[in-house]
Amino acid sequence: MTDLFWPGDHLAGDLMSDEAFLAAMVAVEQAWLGCLVDAGIAPPDARAELSTSEGDAEAIARRADVDGNPVSALVAILRDRSEPATARWLHRGLTSQDVLDTAIVVCVRDVLIRVGVECAAQVRALADLAERHRGTEALARTLTQAALPSTLGAKVARWLDGVLDAAEPLAALRTSLPVQIGGAVGTLAATTELAGSVDGALALSDALADELVLAPTLPWHTTRSPITRIGDALVTCCDAWGHIAADVATGSRPELGELAEGSGGGSSTMPHKNNPVRSVLIRRAALTAGPLGATLHAASAGSVDERSDGAWHAEWATLRTLARRTVVAAAHTSELVTGLRIDESRVAANLAAADGLLSEQRAMAELTGRPPLSDYAGAADRFVEATLSRARRFLEESS
Structure with missing residues (x-):
């Protein structure tokens, strides 16, 4: 698939495409028919290999508004192409919502x-960056302003924590x-x-779950938490990636110059520019993911009766979008973090140019009466190590 309104859509391939959805619906009908035969409910000659042809997705989509969903049109096509015994038993016991x-x-x-594969790649790349730069002193900023000395390792570890929280x-x-x-x-x-x-x-029902390698469960009909959980998981991923992209986009501003994408994008009229395009596209996804997740929650809250209107x-x-x-966004983030470039000289220069960074430290020393510590990075390195340990466990468990 491609989408001129969403650059990069081709990276998702056929995932959640019309063709993938159609194939999945056919797989459900196929598996259910097999379960009926295996249980001795439908006769053996009802078993058949169900399939669709080129152009079926378009035809089904055009007929879907008759009944409000694509299942009825699909079942009609499958029955038309089946032997009588198959047609008789196809879809029996199911409703469109089941399929x-x-x-x-x-x-x-x-x-x-x-x-999950992309997250694992990101964890590996970020863990490597955090380890390499855990001792690289850097300026930490709050509310856009210079705040305290910290380390690049601590910043990257925060990115890594976010990815792990999602992954x-x-x-x-x-x-x-x-x-x-x-x-x-919903009563079977x-x-x-x-x-x-x-x-x-x-x-x-359990046999169908086993056939499709899904979890057996009671009907969820108008209890839509299975859908909102999926949406929440996807939004959490985009949140984590959006944080990374925002920091990279900010750090790549010429006046800061601390970070740069491995290969930035160009401008149609300004050849001198090296735009942080990966970061821009990731932020785009992060800004729109939350509202999409909210729509799923609104739909869940709007459930009524035994099938919502x-x-x-x-x-x-x-959910498809x-x-x-x-x-x-996952693919773009993997590319961003694996190719991220860090200019340590600019990091050091920006830290050296900031004023007043140790004012808090002096105030703490006055309170305690002890001389200031030589390093004012606090527990940053301990936190980095804790995050790296978490990343190592994740990679071991996911391998």
């Missing part, structure tokens, strides 16, 4: 895998993504009728 929610979860899993929950989330099978109103009524018992219906529908494109933008 759509489960397919979205299947698509999201691929997104979380990709983001650590991803693996657990990826392995707990839930199947959604509830039938028309039709499936119970097909299976002949509640236990049989629950066994079918609009709130459910608002999730699909919102948030997911693809997160993947793009």
Whole structure:
């Protein structure tokens, strides 16, 4: 996919694309049909390989507004192309929400895998930078102004902590993504009728989860926390990356000159410029991720009855947009931190030029009556080591 309105969208490849979503819906229908046959509910000749053809996504999309979602149009196409026994049993016991929610979860899993890989690359790169510069004295700034002496290692460690805060929950989330099978109103009524018992219906739901490598769970229908948890995880990633990008963009200003992207971007009219394009595009994602996550929460809060009248529908494109933008920002951040250049001479010059940096230290010495310490970096190095230890554990566990 490409998107002229979102430079870099191609980096997300087919993740959460129409084609990926269509394939996931077909996979859900295929797996459910197999579960019915395996359970002895549908006859053996009902088993079949379901597939779609080129142009089906367009046709289904155009017909989706008839019923308000793409599942009905998909099922109609699959039945038209199937043998009678398959057509008779296809989709039986399911409702459109079962197929759509489960397919979205299947698509999201691929997104979380990709983001997890990028996070691991970022952790390695940032840990290396923090280690190399843990003793590099640098100026710390608060409210845009010179504040105290610190180290570059401490700054990078804060970036690393943010990435770890985002990355650590991803693996657990990826392995707990839930199947959604509830039938028309979330009670498994039709499936119970097909299976002949509640236990049989629950066994079918668990079998589908196993087939799709998802977590078995009770129907979540209008309890939308599985979706908001996904959104929150993606937003947290973008938050962490946005912090890094903002610091790099600021540090790359010519008047500071402490940081630079490995390969900046040019200008259409000013050839002297070396724009921090990766940082700009990452910040773009960070600024828009939160509102997308908020839309998912608003949809969750707007859930009503046993299937929402609009709130459910608002999730699909919102989550797709948030997911693809997160993947793009992940790739850009990996490129940024692995290629980041640090001008230690400018770092030292900016620190030396700042006035009044030890006024706080002198005030503390006066209070205690002790002579000032030779180094006023406080516990910065201890904090860097704690973050590096955390990073090492993360990389060991994720390898």
